[in-house]
Amino acid sequence: MIDMKGVYKTYPNGVTALNGVDVHIDQGEFVYIVGPSGAGKSTFIKLMFREEKPSKGSIVINDYNLATIKERRVPHLRRNIGVVYQDFRLLPRLTVYENVAFALEVIEESPNQIRRRVMDVLDQVRLKNKARFIPDELSGGEQQRVSIARAIVNHPQLLIADEPTGNLDPDTSWEIMHILEEINSSGTTVLMATHSQEIVNTIRKRVIAIEDGQIVRDEARGEYGYEI
Numbered sequence: 001m002i003d004m005k006g007v008y009k010t011y012p013n014g015v016t017a018l019n020g021v022d023v024h025i026d027q028g029e030f031v032y033i034v035g036p037s038g039a040g041k042s043t044f045i046k047l048m049f050r051e052e053k054p055s056k057g058s059i060v061i062n063d064y065n066l067a068t069i070k071e072r073r074v075p076h077l078r079r080n081i082g083v084v085y086q087d088f089r090l091l092p093r094l095t096v097y098e099n100v101a102f103a104l105e106v107i108e109e110s111p112n113q114i115r116r117r118v119m120d121v122l123d124q125v126r127l128k129n130k131a132r133f134i135p136d137e138l139s140g141g142e143q144q145r146v147s148i149a150r151a152i153v154n155h156p157q158l159l160i161a162d163e164p165t166g167n168l169d170p171d172t173s174w175e176i177m178h179i180l181e182e183i184n185s186s187g188t189t190v191l192m193a194t195h196s197q198e199i200v201n202t203i204r205k206r207v208i209a210i211e212d213g214q215i216v217r218d219e220a221r222g223e224y225g226y227e228i
């Protein structure tokens, strides 16, 4: 599903964030991306949904070659990828329902399908009873659950989460992790960058460690491996 070969990324300011990355990730895997601050984790993730372009190398995701993909095809690629951020990035004036429905409305689903699908996905993240709330009326964990609902409403094959528990307390973080595990168990590939030693060492999954723009460790059921 994801195949990176000889990937380099140098930003316009001359900083090389990725320095020769080769990796293969199969459909259905759950992968943690770990490493020190500034190691290149977010860059690695941004390349996956074409938020950034590689300077060199090939990235193939579900048969899309991201190095050569035409601009007009990028929205098609992104329909198959859900993204969750540390800071939720919800639209503040829209309700929970509208924030989630928005992702479907832009691809012109019928109103009935939208209603059914949005309520299903809000049920999945256990927020059906808050559909009419706006983000400000929710806790951080609830906001993150809305952002997860929004990310998966299109049934993406890949869910990318960049420090999804970074702004949450421990109990809420576990709740988010259980939701991500549930999503993964239905076949969605999950790629999660994290600084949480506790999560990585407790919910054991494949661990890819990046340092200075290179993969220095790649272990099935790995450990976090850094002192905090």
Ligand SMILES: Nc1ncnc2c1ncn2[C@@H]1O[C@H](COP(=O)(O)OP(=O)(O)OP(=O)(O)O)[C@@H](O)[C@H]1O
Binding pocket: 011, 012, 013, 015, 016, 017, 035, 036, 037, 038, 039, 040, 041, 042, 043, 044
């Ligand atoms: N848009 C950008 N322009 C220029 N340099 C950038 C840009 N984004 C990231 N960098 C640089 O690339 C390097 C890798 O950054 P990246 O954000 O990928 O690291 P990270 O591992 O995600 O860090 P953190 O754990 O702190 O989020 C850093 O030196 C950073 O300053």
